[in-house]
Amino acid sequence: MSQSKKRQLALNVFLLRYGHHPAGWLHPTWTENGRPDLQWWIRAAKIAEAAKFDTFFVADFIGRSGVIDKQSVKNPNNFHFEPFTLLSAIAAQTKDIGLVATVNTNFSDPYNVARQFTSLDHLSGGRAGWNVVSSLNPVTAKNFGIEAPITHEERYERASEFIQLTKALWDSWDDDAFDHPDRHSGQFYDPASGHPVDFKGEYFKSEGLLDFPRPIQGYPVFVQAGNSETGREFAAREAEMTYSSATSLDVAKAYYADVKSRMAKYGRDEDQLKITPGLNVVVAETDQEAQDKYGELQALVDFSELEFGGKDLSKYPLDGPL
Ligand SMILES: Cc1cc2nc3c(=O)[nH]c(=O)nc-3n(C[C@H](O)[C@H](O)[C@H](O)COP(=O)(O)O)c2cc1C
Known part of the structure; x- marks a missing residue:
């Protein structure tokens, strides 16, 4: 008998309301x-x-619409629902799919986030991910x-x-x-x-108990997307x-081999981490129609005022080195 374990792909959907292609909304x-449009999101989550997707992911680029400049006026994806609110509504309309909310740890407080996740986990019957x-x-x-x-x-x-503190609060x-x-x-x-928690860290302090039962799952499912050395170590x-x-x-x-090889020193088995590489798809009835649609989208991108981090890149050749 084969000793190999049954392996299964984990499928995650990552939608942006106006598409991942920068010219999606210009088409x-x-x-x-x-x-x-809440109904758009609910329909997408139901589909x-x-x-049979495992997870429905809501990204959050908090505050990115905070200035009006040449780039921001072109990007409708800077405007989006706050993830917990949106996923709570989706939770009520779905049954099985995992609901992954993005939370940036620079702009939040662990106690509030611990409550939000345990609430989403209970609202959804144990489907919350972070x-x-x-x-x-x-x-x-x-x-x-x-x-x-x-x-x-x-x-x-x-x-x-x-994370350490939110886990302690869920364990309270x-x-x-x-x-x-x-x-x-x-x-x-x-x-x-x-x-009761008695936590004194370098960045956070907290005493007491969470004011809601522990998440159904214990903790939400932890998701991460960092690619740097530190990011990979964090993921492992x-x-x-x-x-x-x-x-x-x-x-x-x-990437797969590197991140998985870092796990053992944390006492983790490689199977405890699923790696889901991104795949950007253009959908149409036929291959040719999909290629044409992609061509149309590319033709709609305005490269005339290209900048990155406030630096003007328009004078560099598009396919040349920076
Ligand atoms: C598929 C994917 C989704 C991401 N979603 C978000 C997001 O919703 N909000 C955010 O601030 N960053 C998001 N990021 C950026 C990562 O969190 C991270 O900052 C980036 O990959 C750089 O990692 P590093 O600092 O370790 O190099 C995403 C990255 C990827 C690849």
């Missing part, structure tokens, strides 16, 4: 206005669920009044401590703490089922799923 087939991000956009930093730059290393340290109640309200004694819960230690953006099969294989 003549796009005829809607720019108002938020993904019917198609895409942990620690990116720091200067525009967003200004939105939050953050003046001193936070180094890349520090952001990941803060994210690790953030036993799984069954609220399963046996005792009308006889008048005790809604057994005091022994609560475990914390993540159960990573979003990677490989540009070729070789790059994808190297």
